[in-house]
Amino acid sequence: MVFVKAQKSKAYFKRFQVKYKRRREGKTDYRARIRLINQDKNKYNTPKYRFVVRFTNKDIIAQIVSASIAGDMVLGAAYAHELPHYGLEVGLTNYAAAYCTGLLLARRVLKKLEMDDEYEGNVEATGEDYSVEPAESRRPFRTLLDVGLVRTTTGNRVFGALKGALDGGLDIPHSDKRFAGFSKDSKQLDTEVHRKYIYGGHIAAYMTTLMEDEPEKYQSHFSEYIKKGLEADGLEEMYKKVHSVIRADPTPKKSEKQPPKEHKRYNLKKLTYEERKAKLIERLNALNAAAGADDDEDDD
Amino acid sequence: MPAGHGLRSRTRDLFARPFRKKGPTPLSIYLRTYKIGDYVDVKVNGSIHKGMPHKFYHGRTGRVWNVTKRAIGVEVNKQVGNRIIRKRIHVRVEHVQPSRCHEEILQRIKRNDELKAEAKARGEVISTKRQPKGPQTLASW
Numbered sequence: 172m173v174f175v176k177a178q179k180s181k182a183y184f185k186r187f188q189v190k191y192k193r194r195r196e197g198k199t200d201y202r203a204r205i206r207l208i209n210q211d212k213n214k215y216n217t218p219k220y221r222f223v224v225r226f227t228n229k230d231i232i233a234q235i236v237s238a239s240i241a242g243d244m245v246l247g248a249a250y251a252h253e254l255p256h257y258g259l260e261v262g263l264t265n266y267a268a269a270y271c272t273g274l275l276l277a278r279r280v281l282k283k284l285e286m287d288d289e290y291e292g293n294v295e296a297t298g299e300d301y302s303v304e305p306a307e308s309r310r311p312f313r314t315l316l317d318v319g320l321v322r323t324t325t326g327n328r329v330f331g332a333l334k335g336a337l338d339g340g341l342d343i344p345h346s347d348k349r350f351a352g353f354s355k356d357s358k359q360l361d362t363e364v365h366r367k368y369i370y371g372g373h374i375a376a377y378m379t380t381l382m383e384d385e386p387e388k389y390q391s392h393f394s395e396y397i398k399k400g401l402e403a404d405g406l407e408e409m410y411k412k413v414h415s416v417i418r419a420d421p422t423p424k425k426s427e428k429q430p431p432k433e434h435k436r437y438n439l440k441k442l443t444y445e446e447r448k449a450k451l452i453e454r455l456n457a458l459n460a461a462a463g464a465d466d467d468e469d470d471d
Numbered sequence: 472m473p474a475g476h477g478l479r480s481r482t483r484d485l486f487a488r489p490f491r492k493k494g495p496t497p498l499s500i501y502l503r504t505y506k507i508g509d510y511v512d513v514k515v516n517g518s519i520h521k522g523m524p525h526k527f528y529h530g531r532t533g534r535v536w537n538v539t540k541r542a543i544g545v546e547v548n549k550q551v552g553n554r555i556i557r558k559r560i561h562v563r564v565e566h567v568q569p570s571r572c573h574e575e576i577l578q579r580i581k582r583n584d585e586l587k588a589e590a591k592a593r594g595e596v597i598s599t600k601r602q603p604k605g606p607q608t609l610a611s612w
Contacts, residue, residue, distance in 0.1 A: 204498065205495075209501045212540065212564060213539055238502060
């Protein structure tokens with residue numbers, strides 16, 4: 172009785188309206204996307220850029236994207252896995268790395284548009300709220316933050332990337348309410364705390380606490396840091412160096428790898444009709460042989 | 472109870488979304504640009520409640536006379552009594568489609584310009600006028 176009731180009839184499937192593909196995949200929030208992409212009609216073909224920040228388990232992706240009917244056009248992109256070129260080897264998905272990625276993207280895009288001399292941004296990261304001032308010749312590059320499906324809590328890493336891009340010289344409308352270090356009670360951003368986060372201070376603090384209390388956990392958790400010889404005190408120095416290297420040359424590095432001559436196959440090759448028939452005959456023979464053996468055993 | 476002649480009266484089916492096309496609207500609607508002088512069809516999208524035209528204009532074609540932040544001004548002909556008035560309405564972009572009524576003449580203009588340029592290069596004089604189909608001979612039956 173239970174099974175029959177739960178059936179989905181043919182009529183159900185005929186009337187079923189699927190959601191958009193990217194909604195089914197859970198990757199795009201169309202309500203937010205409409206509002207980000209919609210350009211004033213009296214601005215005609217002027218592109219509206221979004222500063223897209225996405226986090227995977229091991230990487231950070233930051234892109235400047237404009238939308239078109241053919242598809243989204245990416246103006247520039249920066250990934251956390253590029254940061255080893257700039258001197259940052261470990262901790263590629265933390266708040267400080269997000270700041271570096273945002274900064275890298277901003278400098279890269281400004282260089283591409285030949286605006287990097289006019290808009291230096293905030294060279295010394297202090298953690299306080301910084302907005303670009305318009306220079307004489309060109310207006311600053313305006314883009315809108317696109318967080319995706321992330322819950323925008325105070326201290327989220329997307330805002331670390333946002334801060335990186337702001338200090339890099341992009342014009343992104345924002346408020347300091349969601350930066351790390353904003354206190355709900357005093358309604359103010361504690362710039363010291365934010366500066367700590369930008370330079371990995373929160374990680375350094377955890378490292379020192381673990382070293383004192385649970386040295387084994389410290390060994391296992393921060394094994395990569397130990398391998399690279401990074402101490403809790405040296406983190407701020409390292410991040411400062413990374414920022415300066417990024418500002419010196421933000422152009423992407425081409426990799427030397429050649430594409431493999433033979434294309435590696437990631438899924439099983441589809442069998443032909445003859446191959447499938449042959450496989451079936453083989454399986455049946457094996458079954459029969461096994462059944463024959465069982466019968467012999469039973470007889471015995 | 473009386474019939475009621477409100478703004479959206481008798482639009483139950485007219486403004487309904489098509490079968491299995493309910494919910495979010497495709498983004499390409501928002502990415503299209505319209506210039507003054509373009510021909511557009513007015514087709515109401517019942518899921519967007521703002522900037523809806525009156526049901527009379529559903530299915531009408533008009534020319535763009537104004538472009539604002541989120542809407543297009545369209546000039547549509549309406550018969551009022553014994554005359555036709557050119558009415559100017561403002562409609563949000565979700566309720567507007569670019570019209571193909573003008574497409575054929577634009578293509579013809581382009582092709583004719585090319586033909587004329589080629590003929591000029593050759594030094595000939597050609598006529599690009601369309602000719603009506605003449606009386607048919609017995610052979611064509």
